[in-house]
Amino acid sequence: MGNARLQSIHVHPVKAFRSLALQEAVVEPWGLAGDRRWMLIDDGGKVVTQRQQPRLALAAAELLPGGVRLSAPGRDPLTVPVPRAVGTVVVQIFRDKVEALPADGEAVHAWCSAFLGADVRLVYLDDPATRRPVDPRYALAGETVSFADGFPLLLAATASLDALNSLIAEGEHADEGSLPMNRFRPNVVVSGTDAWAEDGWSRVSVGEVDFRVAKPCGRCVVTTTDQGTAERGREPLHSLGRHRRVDGKLVFGQNLIPVGRGTIRVGDPVRIVE
Numbered sequence: 001m002g003n004a005r006l007q008s009i010h011v012h013p014v015k016a017f018r019s020l021a022l023q024e025a026v027v028e029p030w031g032l033a034g035d036r037r038w039m040l041i042d043d044g045g046k047v048v049t050q051r052q053q054p055r056l057a058l059a060a061a062e063l064l065p066g067g068v069r070l071s072a073p074g075r076d077p078l079t080v081p082v083p084r085a086v087g088t089v090v091v092q093i094f095r096d097k098v099e100a101l102p103a104d105g106e107a108v109h110a111w112c113s114a115f116l117g118a119d120v121r122l123v124y125l126d127d128p129a130t131r132r133p134v135d136p137r138y139a140l141a142g143e144t145v146s147f148a149d150g151f152p153l154l155l156a157a158t159a160s161l162d163a164l165n166s167l168i169a170e171g172e173h174a175d176e177g178s179l180p181m182n183r184f185r186p187n188v189v190v191s192g193t194d195a196w197a198e199d200g201w202s203r204v205s206v207g208e209v210d211f212r213v214a215k216p217c218g219r220c221v222v223t224t225t226d227q228g229t230a231e232r233g234r235e236p237l238h239s240l241g242r243h244r245r246v247d248g249k250l251v252f253g254q255n256l257i258p259v260g261r262g263t264i265r266v267g268d269p270v271r272i273v274e
Contacts, residue, residue, distance in 0.1 A: 015038065051220060132145055151214050155188050
């Protein structure tokens with residue numbers, strides 16, 4: 001592990017939109033600064049992701065001071081400011097009910113709805129320090145998370161992706177080819193480890209920041225979605241089902257909870273604390 005390094009950093013300003021690569025990021029208790037503070041909801045207030053709408057892979061959000069700029073095929077870019085705190089709505093993200101602020105103005109909701117061909121609205125997590133606790137089975141008291149699926153950060157290792165791609169190449173869907181890391185939508189990608197070494201980690205440091213390893217990440221249909229075309233295949237779920245099934249889940253990557261604050265940078269050393 002002496003040569004393990006932080007290879008890349010990724011945030012997703014709007015949940016389910018395309019990832020944004022950064023050279024450095026501030027680690028906040030609930031995740032990387034700018035990661036998944038916005039998300040789409042349907043007309044019933046439930047989260048909309050690539051599970052239901054793979055086309056979201058084609059949409060992008062650029063971080064701006066005080067907001068985001070949305071872009072997508074066939075749509076003019078739209079700048080969306082952080083909404084004014086004039087009243088929250090209750091939204092549902094999987095099993096959690098969370099208060100959030102609707103984006104200001106109807107133009108943004110119309111933009112998102114026109115792109116997807118469905119009635120959706122954009123909401124913002126205004127107070128990540130209090131709104132959504134991490135699953136208490138894995139969290140310490142007071143730990144919270146953004147609109148990420150369940151944990152503040154997701155770590156993936158390049159050696160493990162190489163190993164998985166080797167399994168895919170040996171399987172019945174080898175024609176789908178090697179998968180890129182963006183299929184797994186991680187926040188931090190680590191190089192210089194052995195394949196699947198992260199399975200044995202319980203605490204890890206990246207640069208100046210320590211993290212607890214909460215649990216392996218169970219994977220869903222989003223991983224079968226080509227992030228460049230929004231088309232779906234069979235992999236990696238087919239190969240994960242044969243080789244990486246843990247407690248009934250198909251797993252790849254590890255969920256992290258920050259122990260402290262700080263800034264992480266591409267090239268930072270990665271150390272196993274325990």
